[in-house]
Amino acid sequence: MIAFFVFLSLITGCIVLKSPMLGLFFLAVFCILCFRKLKNRSHVLWFLLIAAIPPIFLNPSELGGSVATIDEFIIVDYKHYRDETHYIVSSGSGTFELFTEESDMEEVGLRCTGPFDVAEIKRQRNFLKQDEASRYAVNNILGRIYLEELEEERCEGGDKDFQMWLAHFRNTYMQKVLEYTEYDYKYDLLTLTVGNKSYIESEFFEALQRLGIYHLFVISGTHVAFITAVLYFILRKMRLTSGSVKLLLIASLLIFYMMNIYSPSVFRAVFMAIMLILASFFRKKPYLTVISLSALLQMSLNPYIVFHAGFQLSYITTYFILLSRTFIHGNSPLTQLIQITLISEVATFLIILIQFNEISISGIIMNLIFVPFFSLVIFPMVIIFQLLLLLPYIPAVDHLYHFVFSWSKEVIYFLADMIKHRYSIKNLNAPIYIVVAVLSYMMAADICRLNFFKVFLKGAVFITLIFTANITDRDDFTFTMIDVGQGDAFLIEDHQSDITVLIDTGGQFTFGGRESLLAERTVLPYLKERGIDDIDLLVLSHMDIDHVGEVEDILEAKNVRNLLVNSKDPKFVEWSQSHIEGKYNGNILASKDIKTLEAGHILMENLTLDDGLEGADSNDSSIVLKVSLGDYDFLMTGDVTEAVERKLLESGEDLTADVLKLAHHGSATSSSNGFIEEVSPAHVLVSAGADNRYGHPHEEVIDRVSHTNILSTAEAGMVQLNIRDETMCIISRLDPFLNQCTKKELITQLP
Structure with missing residues (x-):
C-alpha cells in the first residue's frame, strides 16, 4: 500500500506541474484517501513532500540541446517508422536516432568515428501541447543525427554485445x-x-x-x-x-x-x-x-x-481493474468481459481527452x-x-x-x-476535466455494481458536457497565424456560428528526397486541439507549394466543405489534376465568380483583380480578401507584388484595414509605401520562417511599417488574435511582450 501511495504522490505532483488547478483537485482527493486508509497525519505530510518532487525537478519542455556533437557512435538497433527505417545509435553521451539517405541498411554493431553534429532540438513555436524536447525525453532519446551516407572509410564493423545480437536475431x-x-x-x-x-x-x-x-x-x-x-x-x-x-x-x-x-x-x-x-x-x-x-x-x-500516453493509459487501466476485481470476481465470463471492457474505457476518458483531444462514440x-x-x-x-x-x-x-x-x-x-x-475536442479548462474525472469514477463504480442504467445516464451527462464545452467560447472570433515555417496558414474561427475558415495550408519540407509531414506537426494537431473536424471554407491564395503544399493531408484528415481557388492561376490546371481531381468531393469555388462571401458572422470581400496582369505569375494571381470579423477588418494579400498593389490602389476599392497580412512573407517586392498608407493598418502580420534563407521579412519593409504593431512568426511564433465585441487581445507563443488587449476606438486614433 505504501508503494501505491508513493506512486500516487508522484503522479499528483506531475499533474500539478502540467495543470495546477487539476493537480490541486487530485492532491486534495489524494490527501483524503491517504488519511482514510493510513489514519496517520505524518504519513500524509511525507507523501505531500514526495508530491513536491516533480514540480521542482521535472520540466521536459526545457530539455534538449545538451549535446551538440558526438565523436563516435555504434549502431545498436533499427527504428521503424511509417514509411522507412532508421538507426538507433549509442555513444558515450547517450542514445540517438540516426537518419541517412541510404536505402540499404548497415549491420548492427557498425562503429563510426566523427565528429557528428546532433540536430538542434527545436522549441515548440505553436500553441501545441507536444514538442520535440518532450518526445525525446519520454523515449529516452537525446537527439537526432542526419547524414547523407555512412562513409565507408569512417566506419568499421565491431563486436556485438548481447543487445546487438538480439537486434540481429530480430531482423533475421x-x-x-x-x-x-x-x-x-x-x-x-x-x-x-x-x-x-x-x-x-x-x-x-x-x-x-x-x-x-x-x-x-x-x-x-x-x-x-x-x-x-x-x-x-x-x-x-x-x-x-x-x-x-x-x-x-x-x-x-x-x-x-x-x-x-x-x-x-x-x-x-x-x-x-x-x-x-x-x-x-x-x-x-x-x-x-x-x-x-x-x-x-x-x-x-x-x-x-x-x-508518455502509453504509460498513463497502461497504469490507469490496470489500477481501475485491480481495484474493481472484488466486484468483478464471481460473475460469468461474459459479464466479466463486458465489465472489464467498460471499466477500461471509462478509466481512460480523462487521459484520452488531455493527450489526444478526442472522444469516441x-x-x-x-x-x-x-x-x-x-x-x-x-x-x-x-x-x-x-x-x-x-x-x-x-x-x-x-x-x-x-x-x-x-x-x-x-x-x-x-x-x-x-x-x-x-x-x-479542444483543450478544455481544468474545471471541465475535474467533472470528467468525477464522472469517470462514478461510472466505473456503477459498472462494478452492474447498474448499467446509471452508467447510461452519467454517460449522457458526460457526452453533453464535452460537446457543449467544445462549442462554447468566451470570444466572438479567433484569428490565428500558424507558424508553418516559410509559408502561410491562417485559421479563422467564428465561435458564434461554429464556422471555420482556413486560408492556405503551409508547405512541404524535405530532407534529401524525403518529404516532411509538416501538416501532421502543425496545422492538423492545432485544428484538433481547437476541436475542429470540419472546415467550412478552405481558401488557397495561389498555387505555390509554401501555401498549398499540405492540401492533400488537410483534405484527407478533415471534412472540407468548400474550396476557394483562383482558376486563372497559371499553376492551377496542373495542380488541380494532381491534387484534387477525383480526390475531393466538396464544392470548388472560383474566385472570378465570387465578389462577397458570408460564412456565419465572417464577412469576406474578394478584391482579386478580374483582369489581372499580363503574364502574371502565381504570386500575382493570389486571391486578395478583405475579411471582416465584427468590428475588425483584415486584409489578406497572399504573395502579390507591388504591381498588383498599384492595380488595387487604382481600382477604387476600400483597402483600409485594422490588420494587414504583409504580402510574400514581408519581401521587398511587395508592401509599397503607397499601399501601406492606403491600408493604414494598426497591426501587420508576417508569416515567415525563423532564420529563413530569403531574409524575410526584408529590413526595408519592416521600416515602412515600423509605426504599426508588427507580429511576425519568425520572432513570435504562432500569434492568436481573440476578438470580443470591440476588444482584440493578442497572444504570441514566444514573445510575451506582444501580448496585449486593445479596443477599437483606441486603434482608430493611431496615425
Missing part, C-alpha cells in the same frame, strides 16, 4: 517472415510479433484509430496477457507443477521482451506481467503494491516516462466486438505461425491466413467508413 526473423509468403498478411504478423509498423499502410492505422482498437494491432498489455494465458494453458496440460509453470512463463516473457527490447510499451506490459506472476507466489497476493513498484522502477529509469462497442475476435482468432494464428516457420511451406495454410487477415481488414475498413466514430 523479420526477413524470414517476409520471405515466407507473397501475401500482405506478413506485414500484419510483423506488427503483431515484433512491433514493426513500418510496412503497414497509414490508411489502415487510421481506420484502427477511428474504431478505437489501435491497441489490438500494436504490442501492448493485451498481447502479453494473451500470450501468458495461452502458455499457461499449454504448460498446465503438460502436468507441470504450478511453480514450474510460473517460472517458465517468466522465462518466456523475458524472451518476448528481448525481441522487442527497445519498446517501452513491451517493457511495461512484460514487467507488469512478471511482477504479477511473482506476486502470485505470496499468500496475500499484493497486486497493488507490485504494480506500483513496476511503475516506480520505470520512473526511476526515466522520470519523463510519466508523461463507438469505442466500447468496437472493443466488445474485436477483443474476443483478436483473442480467439488473430492472436492464436500469430502464435501458430511461429511454428509454421519451422515446417515446410504449406500452400493451403498460406491461403487460409491470407483469407482471414484480408477479410478482417475489409471489415475494419467497412466499419471505420460507416459512421464518424471519433470527434475532436
Whole structure:
C-alpha cells in the first residue's frame, strides 16, 4: 500500500506541474484517501513532500540541446517508422536516432568515428501541447543525427554485445517472415510479433484509430496477457507443477521482451506481467503494491516516462481493474468481459481527452466486438505461425491466413467508413476535466455494481458536457497565424456560428528526397486541439507549394466543405489534376465568380483583380480578401507584388484595414509605401520562417511599417488574435511582450 501511495504522490505532483488547478483537485482527493486508509497525519505530510518532487525537478519542455556533437557512435538497433527505417545509435553521451539517405541498411554493431553534429532540438513555436524536447525525453532519446551516407572509410564493423545480437536475431526473423509468403498478411504478423509498423499502410492505422482498437494491432498489455494465458494453458496440460509453470512463463516473457527490447510499451506490459506472476507466489497476493513498484522502477529509469500516453493509459487501466476485481470476481465470463471492457474505457476518458483531444462514440462497442475476435482468432494464428516457420511451406495454410487477415481488414475498413466514430475536442479548462474525472469514477463504480442504467445516464451527462464545452467560447472570433515555417496558414474561427475558415495550408519540407509531414506537426494537431473536424471554407491564395503544399493531408484528415481557388492561376490546371481531381468531393469555388462571401458572422470581400496582369505569375494571381470579423477588418494579400498593389490602389476599392497580412512573407517586392498608407493598418502580420534563407521579412519593409504593431512568426511564433465585441487581445507563443488587449476606438486614433 505504501508503494501505491508513493506512486500516487508522484503522479499528483506531475499533474500539478502540467495543470495546477487539476493537480490541486487530485492532491486534495489524494490527501483524503491517504488519511482514510493510513489514519496517520505524518504519513500524509511525507507523501505531500514526495508530491513536491516533480514540480521542482521535472520540466521536459526545457530539455534538449545538451549535446551538440558526438565523436563516435555504434549502431545498436533499427527504428521503424511509417514509411522507412532508421538507426538507433549509442555513444558515450547517450542514445540517438540516426537518419541517412541510404536505402540499404548497415549491420548492427557498425562503429563510426566523427565528429557528428546532433540536430538542434527545436522549441515548440505553436500553441501545441507536444514538442520535440518532450518526445525525446519520454523515449529516452537525446537527439537526432542526419547524414547523407555512412562513409565507408569512417566506419568499421565491431563486436556485438548481447543487445546487438538480439537486434540481429530480430531482423533475421523479420526477413524470414517476409520471405515466407507473397501475401500482405506478413506485414500484419510483423506488427503483431515484433512491433514493426513500418510496412503497414497509414490508411489502415487510421481506420484502427477511428474504431478505437489501435491497441489490438500494436504490442501492448493485451498481447502479453494473451500470450501468458495461452502458455499457461499449454504448460498446465503438460502436468507441470504450478511453480514450474510460473517460472517458465517468466522465462518466456523475458524472451518476448528481448525481441522487442527497445519498446517501452513491451517493457511495461512484460514487467507488469512478471511482477504479477511473482506476486502470485505470496499468500496475500499484493497486486497493488507490485504494480506500483513496476511503475516506480520505470520512473526511476526515466522520470519523463510519466508523461508518455502509453504509460498513463497502461497504469490507469490496470489500477481501475485491480481495484474493481472484488466486484468483478464471481460473475460469468461474459459479464466479466463486458465489465472489464467498460471499466477500461471509462478509466481512460480523462487521459484520452488531455493527450489526444478526442472522444469516441463507438469505442466500447468496437472493443466488445474485436477483443474476443483478436483473442480467439488473430492472436492464436500469430502464435501458430511461429511454428509454421519451422515446417515446410504449406500452400493451403498460406491461403487460409491470407483469407482471414484480408477479410478482417475489409471489415475494419467497412466499419471505420460507416459512421464518424471519433470527434475532436479542444483543450478544455481544468474545471471541465475535474467533472470528467468525477464522472469517470462514478461510472466505473456503477459498472462494478452492474447498474448499467446509471452508467447510461452519467454517460449522457458526460457526452453533453464535452460537446457543449467544445462549442462554447468566451470570444466572438479567433484569428490565428500558424507558424508553418516559410509559408502561410491562417485559421479563422467564428465561435458564434461554429464556422471555420482556413486560408492556405503551409508547405512541404524535405530532407534529401524525403518529404516532411509538416501538416501532421502543425496545422492538423492545432485544428484538433481547437476541436475542429470540419472546415467550412478552405481558401488557397495561389498555387505555390509554401501555401498549398499540405492540401492533400488537410483534405484527407478533415471534412472540407468548400474550396476557394483562383482558376486563372497559371499553376492551377496542373495542380488541380494532381491534387484534387477525383480526390475531393466538396464544392470548388472560383474566385472570378465570387465578389462577397458570408460564412456565419465572417464577412469576406474578394478584391482579386478580374483582369489581372499580363503574364502574371502565381504570386500575382493570389486571391486578395478583405475579411471582416465584427468590428475588425483584415486584409489578406497572399504573395502579390507591388504591381498588383498599384492595380488595387487604382481600382477604387476600400483597402483600409485594422490588420494587414504583409504580402510574400514581408519581401521587398511587395508592401509599397503607397499601399501601406492606403491600408493604414494598426497591426501587420508576417508569416515567415525563423532564420529563413530569403531574409524575410526584408529590413526595408519592416521600416515602412515600423509605426504599426508588427507580429511576425519568425520572432513570435504562432500569434492568436481573440476578438470580443470591440476588444482584440493578442497572444504570441514566444514573445510575451506582444501580448496585449486593445479596443477599437483606441486603434482608430493611431496615425
